[in-house]
Amino acid sequence: MVEKASEAELISEMEAKDRYSTRYYELKYKCEDRPSLVSSESSIKGKRSFKLPPIEFKKYSGDLIDWLPFWSQFRVVHDDLSIDLNDKIAYLRQATIDGSKARRLVESFPAVADYYSKIIEFEV
Template sequence: MASEMEQKRKSRKMLRSSFTRAANDLEVLLNGESSDVDSTKVSWEILLTKRNELEALDSIVYDLMVENATEVELESEIEARDGYLKRFTTLKIKYDKLFVDATSTTSSQSSTNTSHRPRIVKATGKRKFKLPTLEFKRYDGSVKGWLAFWFQFKKIHEDKTIDDHDKIEYLIQAMSVGSRARQLVESYPTMGENYQKII
């Protein structure tokens, strides 16, 4: 078991370094004033692949740790994983603002259908201010918190314009860190076909 753990951690260390390089490359492109669109999209796809691989490996390492590790070690593990999730999510928001939101805004102008995508704020009417970003109600898996959580999340669940992979990302963000509910969600690789299983 120890040798397997050591091997997985070594693989993860290399993958984390690769993820960080991909994140740095994408950040440079996103912050550039006249960045190449194709290069930015390629860089995003590379980062997304690294993120999925890292998430799957993180789950394996955590499962190997959970039997013998202390609470402090497990908490440290979760904090490290959350750091990479935060970096990824920050870049995803920047990327979506440049590409996804711009595409959605263009298509909404040529269609009478309205989008329920939560991250888009429509500039219609005479509103001169930007609405604050809505924060997810964090769900810890308790029965008591279920209705409030689902009332908010079902808007994402029922939105046909949101990719299932993105729905999993939103679901992870909506789970309380360290909760059994989050552990369940994170036990599945972040692939679109797993979304219905998780739900």
């Protein structure tokens, strides 16, 4: 069941193969080049010659409507492995409104590192 292809069809297939092959290698090159871009970006970030002013946390009341804006800001602290868990609890307390249900929740746990993940779990 071998089909005979015309010369024009064979040429068309070969050109399509060449285009595909060229595109494949272009994309492969771009993917292989990405790690150098990432490492150069991270080295640029580490060379800041000035100090930025501290960011004031958006205060969280415990209302669900305020959760995403609050968490998008606080997540920087949450994901930073260099910050001690006790300090994260202190930052979390400072980022809640005094007397709010969020503050009451944070203060209902002892301010020790072992409870940080539980506090975050209940906040969410």
